[in-house]
Amino acid sequence: xxxxRDREIIEALQGGLPLVPAPYAQMAEILxxxxxxxxxxLAELKSRGVIRRIAAAPNHYKLGMxxxxxxxxxxxxDRITKLxxxxxxxxxxxxxxxxxxxxxxxPYNLFAMVHGADRDEVEAKRAEIAAIxxxxxxxxxxxxxxxxxxxxxxxxxxxx
Amino acid sequence: MKLDGTDRAIxxxxxxxxxxxxxxxxxxxxxxxxxxxxVLNRLTRMxxxxxxxxxxxxxxxxxxxxxxCLCAMAVPTEEFETVLTKVNAHAEVAHNYERTHRLNMWxxxxxxxxxxxxxxxxxxxxxxxICVLRFPKLQEFFxxxxxxx
Numbered sequence: 001x002x003x004x005r006d007r008e009i010i011e012a013l014q015g016g017l018p019l020v021p022a023p024y025a026q027m028a029e030i031l032x033x034x035x036x037x038x039x040x041x042l043a044e045l046k047s048r049g050v051i052r053r054i055a056a057a058p059n060h061y062k063l064g065m066x067x068x069x070x071x072x073x074x075x076x077x078d079r080i081t082k083l084x085x086x087x088x089x090x091x092x093x094x095x096x097x098x099x100x101x102x103x104x105x106x107p108y109n110l111f112a113m114v115h116g117a118d119r120d121e122v123e124a125k126r127a128e129i130a131a132i133x134x135x136x137x138x139x140x141x142x143x144x145x146x147x148x149x150x151x152x153x154x155x156x157x158x159x160x
Numbered sequence: 161m162k163l164d165g166t167d168r169a170i171x172x173x174x175x176x177x178x179x180x181x182x183x184x185x186x187x188x189x190x191x192x193x194x195x196x197x198x199v200l201n202r203l204t205r206m207x208x209x210x211x212x213x214x215x216x217x218x219x220x221x222x223x224x225x226x227x228x229c230l231c232a233m234a235v236p237t238e239e240f241e242t243v244l245t246k247v248n249a250h251a252e253v254a255h256n257y258e259r260t261h262r263l264n265m266w267x268x269x270x271x272x273x274x275x276x277x278x279x280x281x282x283x284x285x286x287x288x289x290i291c292v293l294r295f296p297k298l299q300e301f302f303x304x305x306x307x308x309x
Contacts, residue, residue, distance in 0.1 A: 002223075002224055002225065007224075010219055010224060013216055013217055014216075014219060015214065015216075016214030016215050016216040017184075017215055017216040017217075019185070019200050019203050019204050019207065019215070020200070021183055021185060021186065021196060021200070022182055022183055023184065023185075024182060025182065035182060039180060039181075039182065042180055042217065043180055045217075046180065046217075048223065049220055049223050050219060050220055050223040050224060051217040051218065051219055051220070052217075052218045052219070052220050053176075053177035053178075053217075053218050054177060054178045054179075054180060054184070054216065054217050054218070055174060055175050055176060055177060055178060055215070055218060056171065056174035056175055056203075056212050056214070056215040057212065057213040057214050057215070057218075058171060058175065058211065058212060058213070059210055059211055059212065059213050062161070062209065062210055062211045063211065070259065070266070080299075081299065084299060084301040085301050087301060088300075088301025089301075096300070096301040097297045097298070097299065097300050097301065098297070098298040098299040098301075099230065099295040099296065099297055099298060100295060100296070100298060102293045102294075102295070105234075105263070105293065106232075106263070106293060106295075109298075111230075111295075141261070143259040143260055143261045143263075143266070144259065144260045145257040145258065145259050146258045146259065146260060147257070147258040148255075148256075148257060149244055149248065149256035149257060149258055149265070149267070150248045150253055150254075150255060150256035150267070151254075151255050151256075152254055152255070
């Protein structure tokens with residue numbers, strides 16, 4: 001799916017681009033290639049969906065979004081795709097997935113991450129999700145994060 | 161750190177997909193009607209202040225051939241720190257959060273292959289004696305990752 005050169009490019013860029021006027025030219029030099037060749041490769045990776053977008057990753061906590069709740073829902077299997085798309089499109093939902101249930105411990109199949117300045121704000125947003133799901137949702141819960149135990153970027157390991 | 165209106169405008173604009181061009185910061189500067197040097201200075205300050213974690217391509221890990229799985233464990237309070245040390249010792253554990261539930265430890269495994277997920281989760285079960293529930297994604301309702309600054 002990706003060749004050795006793509007892999008080198010991904011490894012070099014996964015830490016982010018340098019804050020200089022021509023960041024791709026700088027990275028191309030490190031990689032021993034032309035800037036045009038690097039941009040061409042990146043455009044190709046983007047067209048194949050390996051690169052989703054080129055953007056800044058904000059730090060929620062530093063922006064005052066200190067409360068984060070993983071809302072979980074047991075949604076009718078026949079309706080989850082249609083409803084999931086609507087939940088994922090809400091501006092305050094940062095991640096939204098269908099995942100398998102783990103019965104009997106875990107009846108929930110829809111996970112939507114909600115961020116807010118405090119728990120009241122998160123609860124208000126959660127109520128908006130509940131209103132959209134309506135009777136398609138049987139049981140629901142919310143799990144607040146109380147501590148970050150580990151956070152490393154999702155890094156591609158160097159392959160020998 | 162304190163953000164002013166221009167910082168927020170930069171941050172909001174740069175959370176959208178930016179064009180793949182030789183001078184991406186100049187493109188942002190033009191859009192906002194400010195000099196490129198000001199965009200770079202402000203970005204540097206926001207990165208130093210950790211308001212921005214990184215700027216660059218977001219890679220789809222699965223498209224690169226990797227595998228990911230959200231996992232959860234119900235860890236007894238008195239064993240929490242011991243179990244945490246054992247779990248975090250695995251390089252495959254990318255994020256790990258304590259959460260308010262009987263299932264109180266939630267982490268993401270990131271491995272090169274699907275077999276790596278099974279191997280790591282099984283190893284954690286062996287080492288801790290606690291069941292590792294696995295919640296791989298079946299569908300992603302992906303829109304983006306935006307915070308109004």
